[in-house]
Amino acid sequence: MPEPLHRTALDSGPSPEAGPHRIPVPAAGPHRVVIVGGGFGGLTTARGLGGAEGIEVTLIDRRNHHLFQPLLYQVATAVIAPGEIAEPIRAILRRDRNVRVLMGEVEGIDAQGRAAILRDGTRIPYDTLVLATGATHSYFGHPEWERYAPGLKTLDDARRIRARVLLAFEAAEREDDPAARERLMTFAVIGGGPTGVEMAGAIAGLAHHALSQDFRRIDPKQARILLIEAAPRVLGTFTEDLSAYSKRALERLGVTVLTDHAVEDVSEQGITVQGRLIPAATVVWGAGVRASPAGEWLGVETTRQGHVPVGPDLAVIGRPGIYALGDLAMAKAEDGTPLPGLAQVADQQGRYLGRSLRDRILHGKAPAPFRFRSRGNLAIIGRNAGVVQWDHVKLRGFPAWLVWGVAHVYLLVGFHNRLVVTLRWLWAYVSFQRGARLISERDEAVMALIRGKTPAKLPPP
Numbered sequence: 001m002p003e004p005l006h007r008t009a010l011d012s013g014p015s016p017e018a019g020p021h022r023i024p025v026p027a028a029g030p031h032r033v034v035i036v037g038g039g040f041g042g043l044t045t046a047r048g049l050g051g052a053e054g055i056e057v058t059l060i061d062r063r064n065h066h067l068f069q070p071l072l073y074q075v076a077t078a079v080i081a082p083g084e085i086a087e088p089i090r091a092i093l094r095r096d097r098n099v100r101v102l103m104g105e106v107e108g109i110d111a112q113g114r115a116a117i118l119r120d121g122t123r124i125p126y127d128t129l130v131l132a133t134g135a136t137h138s139y140f141g142h143p144e145w146e147r148y149a150p151g152l153k154t155l156d157d158a159r160r161i162r163a164r165v166l167l168a169f170e171a172a173e174r175e176d177d178p179a180a181r182e183r184l185m186t187f188a189v190i191g192g193g194p195t196g197v198e199m200a201g202a203i204a205g206l207a208h209h210a211l212s213q214d215f216r217r218i219d220p221k222q223a224r225i226l227l228i229e230a231a232p233r234v235l236g237t238f239t240e241d242l243s244a245y246s247k248r249a250l251e252r253l254g255v256t257v258l259t260d261h262a263v264e265d266v267s268e269q270g271i272t273v274q275g276r277l278i279p280a281a282t283v284v285w286g287a288g289v290r291a292s293p294a295g296e297w298l299g300v301e302t303t304r305q306g307h308v309p310v311g312p313d314l315a316v317i318g319r320p321g322i323y324a325l326g327d328l329a330m331a332k333a334e335d336g337t338p339l340p341g342l343a344q345v346a347d348q349q350g351r352y353l354g355r356s357l358r359d360r361i362l363h364g365k366a367p368a369p370f371r372f373r374s375r376g377n378l379a380i381i382g383r384n385a386g387v388v389q390w391d392h393v394k395l396r397g398f399p400a401w402l403v404w405g406v407a408h409v410y411l412l413v414g415f416h417n418r419l420v421v422t423l424r425w426l427w428a429y430v431s432f433q434r435g436a437r438l439i440s441e442r443d444e445a446v447m448a449l450i451r452g453k454t455p456a457k458l459p460p461p
């Protein structure tokens, strides 16, 4: 049976004098687990190790909050406010006395010297390292598109998109030229996966219901909402009948769905597909993702999207003592297929890793392999319309919409968030209104972009 992994003076890493920013640690003592990332994967790992005597956990995140990404599109379309889907990481872990939280951005790993290195040079020593840094957008080799077509990953992204959508209607109300007005009232969502479908449906709900009575010169119901997908169908991970239903449901909401249309260019004027420019003031990117650069820090071979290959116990192949999970990792199901980038995968992996590290470190027990138990594939299209696929069970329409809502409220962190989001949804459902229609980013750069001019100072991507 393997030995428990307590730390000794011999394996304590470089000396405390190694650098000006090094946080001093005792030469011998508890086993130090450093977790990078407080998303679904990192947070559940930390919680699993909470209260374990003999283990000292440090969770590092560049943000101070855990974010519930599945509801970001509702912030971007003014259904709920940003604070309702975020919770301070410190507050979530406040009862776990052996867990400390550091706000900072990791920029590298010294695997030899066993330390995570922060942007300011601070070294955080570890005995075991867990990487859960998630993923970011990928623009298929066109990083310049990002300014014109923001993706949806963070609260700042959601606020920025909300400002652009609302400002486009404001600018259209003041515009005299019909062609310019049409461009302002055209919204293009690129990517027909769950994020793109949810965004397009939610923009349609905003334009055709919530804003429909509020303007005098324009009719928001005339807004043109396009969903552009390069593949032959939307929601390609669902069965063909659910995918076809989703397309019809989107069209009923007033969304024009263009499948088999690859985007060729994105600029301040709009998007180009099949050699034709479609003028659009607001473009949202929901097409590609790429894993965070943690694979580069480790110097390991990654997949084309930067995923770090891990074994059945989530250990990084060829890097003993280092684990990766969630959107960053390339883990496989029992049948050898890669696990998808989903919150439920990251959450289950975090629970597994918390338990298995505890057993490994404190009792020297080798863990059984990780097994993913799918809780189904869910997507929402709009009011009363959703799709659920779980083994042989398929739901569509209102029942799927209800299952989606209950599942997402249940998964939200914190009673306060669950209550407020439920009340907001109830209000939005009965009144058709959106309670978070605030334009907080009234800077000239965003307005200039919407007007089709490249401003002197572009908003940060």
Ligand SMILES: Cc1cc2nc3c(=O)[nH]c(=O)nc-3n(C[C@H](O)[C@H](O)[C@H](O)COP(=O)(O)OP(=O)(O)OC[C@H]3O[C@@H](n4cnc5c(N)ncnc54)[C@H](O)[C@@H]3O)c2cc1C
Binding pocket: 036, 037, 038, 039, 040, 041, 042, 060, 061, 062, 063, 065, 066, 067, 068, 069, 070, 071, 072, 073, 104, 105, 106, 107, 132, 133, 134, 135, 152, 153, 194, 195, 292, 325, 326, 327, 328, 341, 342, 343, 344, 345, 346, 378
């Ligand atoms: C718009 C949207 C909708 C989604 N909808 C669903 C859905 O309906 N159902 C579902 O199951 N999944 C959904 N997902 C996917 C799901 O959110 C992810 O699979 C999940 O968040 C992955 O968890 P993670 O812990 O790997 O990464 P994340 O949750 O992304 O967390 C990564 C954390 O690492 C931190 N970090 C990153 N780099 C560094 C660094 N260098 N230094 C310090 N900290 C760092 C980040 O700040 C972040 O807190 C959605 C995702 C998006 C973007």
